[in-house]
Amino acid sequence: MITAVQTSHLRVVAQRIASRLMSHSVLIFASVVIGLPFFWMISTSFKSDVEVGLFPPVWIPSELLWENYARVWTAAPFDMFYLNSIITTLAGLVLEVLVGAMSAYAFARIEFPHRDALFLVVLATMMIPGEMALVPNYLTLRNLGWINTHQGIVIPYVSSAFGCFLLRQAFLSIPQDLFDAARMDGAGHLRMLLSIALPITRPVVATFALFLFIAKWNAYLWPLIVTNTWNMRTLPIGLVMVREAEGTLGWQHVMAASLLVLLPVLVVFFLAQRQIIEGIARGAVKG
Amino acid sequence: MGSQIRLPNQSWVPGLNILRLTHSRRERLTFLALIAPNFILFGIFTFWPLIYNFYLSFTKWNMIAPTPTLIGLDNYATMIADPIFWKVLGNTLYLATGSIAIRLVLALALALVLNQKLAGRDIYRAIIFSPTFTTGAAVALVWTWILHKDLGLLRLPLNLLGIVSPNWLTDINWTIPALIIVTVWRGLGYDMVIFLAGLQGIPAELYEAARVDGAGRWSLFRHITLPMLSPITFFLIVTSIIGALQVFDLVAVMTGGGPMNSSKVYVYYVYENAFKFFKVGYAAALSMVLFLITLAITIFQTRLSRRWVHY
Structure with a gap:
């Protein structure tokens, strides 16, 4: 026997299931559409010349041609591109975290006349678009003899208003007792920064470092301007230039090369996606 | 000191301030040393470009000639007509x-x-x-x-x-x-x-x-x-x-x-x-x-x- 209460309960459950199904279908559709370019890139990168030229397209290549990757790797000094990208990304990341953390610590923990005004000077730099510094910075580097060098790619971009702001907030939230205790033990500011402030705020520092990794790996305009030989190009620049220089590369090779460039950021993103997305959601990153 | 008013979670002990006075010179030097890298880099790669760019915008230059030539507001006039x-x-x-x-x-x-x-x-x-x-x-x-x-x-x-x-x-x-x-x-x-x-x-x-x-x-x-x-x-x-x-x-x-x-x-x-x-x-x-x-x-x-x- 089904009572009236039970039917209305059933109706509610049915409605809930329908709404769930609806939500999932919308989200699955969106995920597929957004994920498709990645799939298409990977699928193309393994295709033969013939399969690349087919329409409607072949979704999964009949044979996985790994030699497309070998072909790209030898078409240009990709090993040098990788090396340059790794060196400039990591050096830039470490330096920017350090530079940002040092100034953030000073602003959070050391008293100084007009400290707040100085901090505003730091914040004001966020309003100056980096693009307007292209010519002057190029000239500065030319005078320093840093054109076409790793330091030329790295150094103009390691000052950090955002890092200073973010880490200052984090350092301000550390209980004063910890610093007082360390001071009793005779610790100086540098040691307190390295052994208290940075370790305690590790999640914030790590999120900041992740953003820096991605931003520096993806950098295009500045490395394009300051480098001028094959052996100094970073991956994004080298990728585009290989395609322009090598008339014989097919789309399967271009896609293989693109994947080689994208892979590190995609891996980092999916390993740390929760941290990155929540960092964004908390307003940790300016758009 | 102004920031103490805005940031209540920063709890300095009043007595500590007297202690700090004797260190104040050292503290200030430490402060300057810690902010120096960021400020020097900002100076060279952010503020200087702003100033220099402002100057360059009144000049004509191809980066090869030894110095830029001042041409007043010509570039801005060109822009409006471009x-x-x-x-x-x-x-x-x-x-x-x-x-x-x-x-x-x-x-x-x-x-x-x-x-x-x-x-x-x-x-x-x-x-x-x-x-x-x-x-x-x-x-x-x-x-x-x-x-x-x-x-x-x-x-x-x-x-x-x-x-x-x-x-x-x-x-x-x-x-x-x-x-x-x-x-x-x-x-x-x-x-x-x-x-x-x-x-x-x-x-x-x-x-x-x-x-x-x-x-x-x-x-x-x-x-x-x-x-x-x-x-x-x-x-x-x-x-x-x-x-x-x-x-x-x-x-x-x-x-x-x-x-x-x-x-x-x-x-x-x-x-x-x-x-x-x-x-x-x-x-x-x-x-x-x-x-x-x-x-x-x-x-x-x-x-x-x-x-x-x-x-």
Whole structure:
């Protein structure tokens, strides 16, 4: 026997299931559409010349041609591109975290006349678009003899208003007792920064470092301007230039090369996606 | 000392201040040493460029001649009379508004769907967000291939709808729409995550109170959700306009600004003048205007958002 209460309960459950199904279908559709370019890139990168030229397209290549990757790797000094990208990304990341953390610590923990005004000077730099510094910075580097060098790619971009702001907030939230205790033990500011402030705020520092990794790996305009030989190009620049220089590369090779460039950021993103997305959601990153 | 008033969580012990006085000279030196790297770098690579750029914008120079030649306001006059400058501004605005409109609507819709307890919520969120931080140069190549007139993936759905695929990247009417598609794909997840954070910040009591008053779903959305999201929407609009002003790699790789300047956007034009045509003075003037536009938008945003805060 089904009572009236039970039917209305059933109706509610049915409605809930329908709404769930609806939500999932919308989200699955969106995920597929957004994920498709990645799939298409990977699928193309393994295709033969013939399969690349087919329409409607072949979704999964009949044979996985790994030699497309070998072909790209030898078409240009990709090993040098990788090396340059790794060196400039990591050096830039470490330096920017350090530079940002040092100034953030000073602003959070050391008293100084007009400290707040100085901090505003730091914040004001966020309003100056980096693009307007292209010519002057190029000239500065030319005078320093840093054109076409790793330091030329790295150094103009390691000052950090955002890092200073973010880490200052984090350092301000550390209980004063910890610093007082360390001071009793005779610790100086540098040691307190390295052994208290940075370790305690590790999640914030790590999120900041992740953003820096991605931003520096993806950098295009500045490395394009300051480098001028094959052996100094970073991956994004080298990728585009290989395609322009090598008339014989097919789309399967271009896609293989693109994947080689994208892979590190995609891996980092999916390993740390929760941290990155929540960092964004908390307003940790300016758009 | 001023910051102590604003930051109540900083609890200096009063007695400690006397102790600190004896150290104050050392403390000040430490402070200076710690901020020095950041300030020196800002000085050389941020503030100096601003000043030097200002000066260069009144000169004519090809970077090869020993010194720039002062020409007064000529570069600014050239800009006003330069049809490409206006074309570039128009393109930038077209790209910004087209992409923002689509992004905001789709992102809000997806955020509303995601803003409930669902299995696999984090996975959907991650996939939709994933294009945000991808390498522009690589993504530009992938999309050049997707937009290929004959063999591209996008031809598939267009075929189903009976539409002949346009020459996305070589037809002057379709270059900006093509860039809009790519920027929507890349920016949608970011907007969605920001909207989602906004939705989660709306107090549940507001909805309950309205429901007690007999408000329906649409009415709740129209009178609570939308107004409460307005500061965030505004933030997203402003950041996407500034973002559009700075687009470079997509245009450089996909179209090179062509054909016939149809896809030339602001920073690309600055780059081209400085490093392809070696019109350094003109590029500097363009950069100054970019700076002023960005500044105006930022000030406008701070002013308005102060008035818009609902929380």
